[in-house]
Amino acid sequence: MDVLPIINLLAVAVLIALTAFFVMAEFAIVKIRSTQLEPHIEVGKKSAIAAKRIITHLDEYLSACQLGITITALGIGRLAEPTFEKMLYPVISYFNVSTGMVTTIAIAISFLIATFLHVVIGELAPKTIAIQKAEQVTLFIARPLVWFYRLLYPFIWLLNGTARLIILAMGFKPISSHEETHTEEELRLILADSYKSGEINQSEMMYVNNIFEFDERVAREIMIPRTEMVYFFKKDSLESNMDVILEGQYTRYPVADEDKDNIIGLVNLKEVLTGYHQNKHVTIDQFIRPILHVSEATPIKQVLLKMQKDRIHMAIVNDEYGGTAGLITVEDILEEIVGDIRDEFDEDEIPDVQEVNDKTFIVSGKLHLEDVNQILGIELVDDEVDTIGGWMFTTNLDAQEGVIIEYENHRFIIEEMDGYQIKKVKIIKP
Incomplete structure (x- = not known):
């Protein structure tokens, strides 16, 4: 019995498996993100460390994958077609056709079988697996791919160096890693796709979208307008300002010296009521705290940072002439991210x-x-x-x-x- 065809078939099977390995490696290392490897690296997983090295030297290891695919494809072409042809020749010879036709048909069928096995088992199926399971595949192929790269380093260096020269001559830059950046619009599209596929819920999508818009908002866009401001007059007695408290039911109130264009500070209602309880004749002056003043064009992210730094929860928005255009509270800023925040006093508030x-x-x-x-x-x-x-x-x-x-x-x-x-x-x- 001739065992050579069996040996050749086993060799073809091994070469197809190696093709699948290199194809999976190529697609997985392109798709994987370094952040997916960090948890494995923290626990000392060696395959994750090797994978990190691969994606930080992506150009070299992609060349290794391409070299591996080319070598295995040449091996399959060298062994598969002659082997299948030799096995098919006796079968086709039973039909009443000429010798030349038998050879032609055997070669054609052998070519189709070899191509089918190479494309489907060696490339298409591994590609799909690598895309869907990029993290697991990368960890699986990392260490063997590193060893293959080291083994054939001279050839890879020569091929990769030649390719770099051609790329530079054409005006392109070589790939160093695949950690690409995304524009805001691209991230919004990614979020929309993630929401449609169920990876994130509507609230998560809303929060992230609000963060993008938050960065572009200015004080004028979110302020409570001057006409709706509720405030204390410094010259009024505490009893007179009690009517303002009953009307507004807020925690903090701006204080005006003469009119709305001269806001000198703010008072905290807790301090005011505590002082009033201790002394009915107390004046409002001693409870006035500093208040921030910002321009209409100040980005609200800067307003928030200033509030956090100075621990002041309210800011007056001034127009270009120095007059009061409105006010902003911490709640107004946070609502730009999380949506409306309603408390027990907002039951009658009408939505926008x-x-x-x-x-x-x-x-x-x-x-x-x-x-x-x-x-x-x-x-x-x-x-x-x-x-x-x-x-x-x-x-x-x-x-x-x-x-x-x-x-x-x-x-x-x-x-x-x-x-x-x-x-x-x-x-x-x-």
Whole structure:
């Protein structure tokens, strides 16, 4: 019995397995992230240490994988086709065809079988496994791949060096590692895909998206406007300011010397009530604490850092003329990340967006244009104003309740006004 075909078949099986190894290695080391290896490195796993070395020298080890795939492919071509042809020749000879046709058919079938085995078992299946299980595959192939790289280092160095020269001549840069950076838009798309696939929930997606927007917000966009500020007058008695406390029910209040444009500090209600309980004739002056002053264009991330550093929970927003434009609290800043924070005194607070039906919304006049655009899928843009109320005022200077403004087939109706301030806007989608 001729054992040579059996030996050749076993050799082909080994070569296909080695092809699968190098293909898995190639795709896994490209897909794996270094952060996935850190927990394994911390516990001293040797394969993780080897994997870390591989992904930090990606160019060299990709060359090793390509060399391995090329060597095994040549070996498969050298052994598989002649072996399959020799095994198929007696079978095809039974048919009434010429010798030349038998040889041609045997070669063709042998080529198809070898190609099928090489592509499906040696490449496609390993590629899918490596992509889906990049971490496990990388840890599995790391140490053998390092040894293969060391064994054939002279050849890899020569091939890789030649490739580098060609790449540089074409104006490209060699790959040093695959730790790529992503733009904000790319990260948002990754988050959206992760949300659709169920990897993260809606709250997690909202928080991360809010973080991106948080970095772009300025004080003017989130402040409580001057017209809605509740504050104490320094000259008023504590009894007079009690009415303000009952109306506002806040923890801290800004203190004005003469008017809203001269805010000199803030008071903490806990200190005020404690002092009042001890001495009914106490004045408000001794409870005044410093308050921050920031410009309208100050990024809110800087405002938050300043509040944390100085341990002050409130800031006055000043306009370009030095007047008071509004105020910001720590709660206002945190709401930009986590959403509305409601306490026991916010039961009657109306949300900024009320959905009447699928095509009708009633929104606060303070709602940002960016939020309106996101809700409606349109592009309201005005460099002079930030809110839907401000946009309607600049669009129609004679704005009053009932006025309708049409834009991109949407109808914007002033639902409620307080003096010259637009409080509510009804939006009807087409």
